Amino acid sequence: MENILDSALSHTQTLTTQNAETSQEAAWVAASQRGDAASFNRLVLRWERPIYNLSLRMLRDADEAAEATQEVFLLAFKGIGRFRLDAQFSTWLYRIAANHCTSRLRKRPPGLHLSLDGSQEGTEAGQSLAAAECPEREFLRRESDHRVRGALEFLQPEQRIVVELKFFQEMTFEQIALVVEAPLSTVKSRLYHGLEILKIRLGRGAARDQATTGGR
Amino acid sequence: MKTTCEEVRNWVPRALMSDLAPGDERSLNAHLAECAACADEQRLYVETLSQVRSVSDVPVPKHFFVYPAERRSFLMGFLRGVTPGWKLASSLAIGTMAILAVLVAARFQFRAEQGVYSFSFGRPLPVATPAEDSAVRIEALRAELTGLLQAMSRAERVEWMNALQREMKESNRFNSRQQKQWNAALAMLETRLNDRMEDNALALTADMQRSTNNVFRALQRQRQQDLALTRTRLEHLATQGELKDQETEQILLALLQAARLPEK
Numbered sequence: 001m002e003n004i005l006d007s008a009l010s011h012t013q014t015l016t017t018q019n020a021e022t023s024q025e026a027a028w029v030a031a032s033q034r035g036d037a038a039s040f041n042r043l044v045l046r047w048e049r050p051i052y053n054l055s056l057r058m059l060r061d062a063d064e065a066a067e068a069t070q071e072v073f074l075l076a077f078k079g080i081g082r083f084r085l086d087a088q089f090s091t092w093l094y095r096i097a098a099n100h101c102t103s104r105l106r107k108r109p110p111g112l113h114l115s116l117d118g119s120q121e122g123t124e125a126g127q128s129l130a131a132a133e134c135p136e137r138e139f140l141r142r143e144s145d146h147r148v149r150g151a152l153e154f155l156q157p158e159q160r161i162v163v164e165l166k167f168f169q170e171m172t173f174e175q176i177a178l179v180v181e182a183p184l185s186t187v188k189s190r191l192y193h194g195l196e197i198l199k200i201r202l203g204r205g206a207a208r209d210q211a212t213t214g215g216r
Numbered sequence: 217m218k219t220t221c222e223e224v225r226n227w228v229p230r231a232l233m234s235d236l237a238p239g240d241e242r243s244l245n246a247h248l249a250e251c252a253a254c255a256d257e258q259r260l261y262v263e264t265l266s267q268v269r270s271v272s273d274v275p276v277p278k279h280f281f282v283y284p285a286e287r288r289s290f291l292m293g294f295l296r297g298v299t300p301g302w303k304l305a306s307s308l309a310i311g312t313m314a315i316l317a318v319l320v321a322a323r324f325q326f327r328a329e330q331g332v333y334s335f336s337f338g339r340p341l342p343v344a345t346p347a348e349d350s351a352v353r354i355e356a357l358r359a360e361l362t363g364l365l366q367a368m369s370r371a372e373r374v375e376w377m378n379a380l381q382r383e384m385k386e387s388n389r390f391n392s393r394q395q396k397q398w399n400a401a402l403a404m405l406e407t408r409l410n411d412r413m414e415d416n417a418l419a420l421t422a423d424m425q426r427s428t429n430n431v432f433r434a435l436q437r438q439r440q441q442d443l444a445l446t447r448t449r450l451e452h453l454a455t456q457g458e459l460k461d462q463e464t465e466q467i468l469l470a471l472l473q474a475a476r477l478p479e480k
Contacts, residue, residue, distance in 0.1 A: 037284045048280045053273040062277065070280050077282040141272070148271045166233075167268050173235070188235065195229045195264065202267050203260030 029089050032080045040080065044073050047090070050169060051097050057164055058101035058157075060149060068104060072097045094169065094179045098161045105157040151201035159194035162187055219247045224254045228261050 025046065031039035051072055055065035075096050083092055152160055158180075165171045165179060177187045227244045230236045236244065248255045298306070325336040334341050365373055 035284070037282065041281045044280055044282065048276050049273060052276045052280070056274065057271075066277055066280075069276075073280045073282050141270070144267055145271050148267055163268070167265075168271065168273075188230075191233070192226075192229050195261070198268060199260050199264045202264045 025089055026085065029080070029083065030085065032077070033083070033085075037077075040077055043089070047093055048073070051093065053168065054094070054097055054164055055101055057149060057152060057168060058160055059104060060153060064104070068097075068100055072100050075100065091175060091178050094165065094171075095181070098165070098179055102157040102161055105160075147202065151198050154197050154201055155194045156190075159190045159197070162190040163194045163198070166191055219243045221247075221251060221254055224248070224251070225257055228254070228258045232258075232261055232265060 025043065028039040028042050032043065048069065052065060052069045055068040055072070056062065059065050059068060072093070076093055079096075083089070152163065155163060161180060162176055165176045166173075171179070173184055173187055173191075176191075177184045180187065182190075224244055224247045227236055227240055231241055231244055248258060323338050325334075325341050327334040327341055365376075368376060
């Protein structure tokens with residue numbers, strides 16, 4: 001009984017925190033629409049990490065991802081006057097980011113595949129500390145990340161953005177449909193096709209790795 | 217209904233995304249319990265999702281703050297964002313469009329006079345003629361003539377008046393000649409029309425007479441035929457009457473003969 005009460009209390013607290021964050025965000029958006037750059041920069045601080053990581057996974061190049069993220073925020077800053085307050089800011093921002101990254105991918109010459117440089121990761125103090133604590137696990141994690149990002153390369157830009165929004169931004173199908181401005185059935189179809197490609201690229205590799213590790 | 221492996225393989229990712237109907241999910245689980253190949257397929261999907269979900273976010277390399285000065289116009293942003301080649305091409309295109317716009321504006325003409333608006337593109341506007349007022353014109357002519365007459369000497373005035381009278385007579389004569397010609401034409405037209413009407417009337421009468429004769433002849437022929445038919449019938453009846461009379465006479469004779477037999 002106590003467990004249930006604790007769980008309900010925790011859920012209520014989470015909802016209260018979320019509501020407070022949403023109203024705070026709405027206030028920042030309203031201030032940004034009046035031309036307050038400081039309020040917009042608060043929004044940047046709130047959303048820069050997910051948008052940068054989305055760009056990084058989409059484009060697979062740290063420099064290009066940083067450039068794209070900066071452009072996304074600049075586009076949002078310029079277009080914030082057109083944003084309707086009854087909509088969700090995150091959906092609108094993700095739509096700008098998705099369109100921008102997809103457009104950049106389409107402009108790339110065919111056959112050009114940029115690899116994510118390993119040195120881009122692990123420069124942070126926290127990661128260095130984690131690596132120092134358990135270097136083997138950190139190495140395996142990096143390997144896995146690298147493999148997944150490599151597999152994402154084989155997806156079409158439209159499939160890649162849907163996979164990104166579903167698994168990394170943890171959106172529902174309805175939210176994804178709003179972001180990519182496509183029907184729900186199209187979103188699902190893109191996701192399942194993307195998953196099939198990922199299964200081919202990652203599933204067999206994982207099985208092979210397991211077999212290799214087991215063989216030792 | 218038996219679930220096929222193909223169906224199941226389509227259902228596996230949907231089930232993992234909680235996007236499968238409960239009935240289908242039950243069928244899927246039942247199939248997976250029996251089919252090792254499909255179970256292996258499901259395992260591959262689970263491993264893939266596990267790997268994908270294990271990817272962690274990386275920290276941002278810098279903050280992506282924006283500054284009010286960067287909120288420049290669309291055109292400036294566009295020009296700053298494109299390569300020099302595109303910059304040159306777009307500048308040329310904008311310049312060409314501006315020149316074309318000036319040329320178009322130069323050929324367009326507009327005029328507003330006395331509440332009348334005229335537009336033209338390319339062609340010159342027609343010369344505007346002021347609205348003529350005959351009363352005003354006659355008054356002006358009279359005033360001009362009076363002025364001229366006052367400025368002339370008596371002899372000149374008389375001579376001018378005579379010339380004017382001659383002109384008027386000539387004009388009247390011309391007018392009467394014209395009138396006569398018109399009258400003659402009108403009379404000729406009238407005569408022709410009368411002749412045509414008389415001819416038509418005669419033709420009509422002749423036609424009517426011919427039609428009446430035809431009708432009369434047709435009626436007469438019909439009457440003769442009817443009379444002939446009646447006569448034939450009467451003759452036939454008379455013949456039949458005679459025959460009947462002969463029969464009656466023979467019967468009577470026979471009866472008389474029969475009445476006379478016992479006397480013998």
